[in-house]
Amino acid sequence: MEAVQQNQQLSPLKRFYQAQRTMNRMWHAMRYARLNLLELNGRQFVSRRDRAEAHELIRSTRALYLEAQDEFFASHKALMDIIFR
Numbered sequence: 001m002e003a004v005q006q007n008q009q010l011s012p013l014k015r016f017y018q019a020q021r022t023m024n025r026m027w028h029a030m031r032y033a034r035l036n037l038l039e040l041n042g043r044q045f046v047s048r049r050d051r052a053e054a055h056e057l058i059r060s061t062r063a064l065y066l067e068a069q070d071e072f073f074a075s076h077k078a079l080m081d082i083i084f085r
Contacts, residue, residue: 012079019072033057059063
């Protein structure tokens with residue numbers, strides 16, 4: 001993810017806040033993808049392709065969320081190392 005590479009050039013505090021915002025955005029994207037699937041499940045006639053696309057959207061947003069979460073924890077650790085030196 002190019003945002004992760006750009007984040008590493010920022011100061012530790014800015015990197016932490018940026019990672020936190022990215023993780024929050026990805027969590028909401030994952031939530032909306034799941035709501036979309038729930039809406040599809042409530043309909044009577046849904047094609048397999050639509051269902052497969054909804055599942056793929058959930059998988060991809062979850063992968064992005066986990067990547068953002070890793071960056072968040074790494075930036076948090078770097079920030080704590082600076083604070084508690």
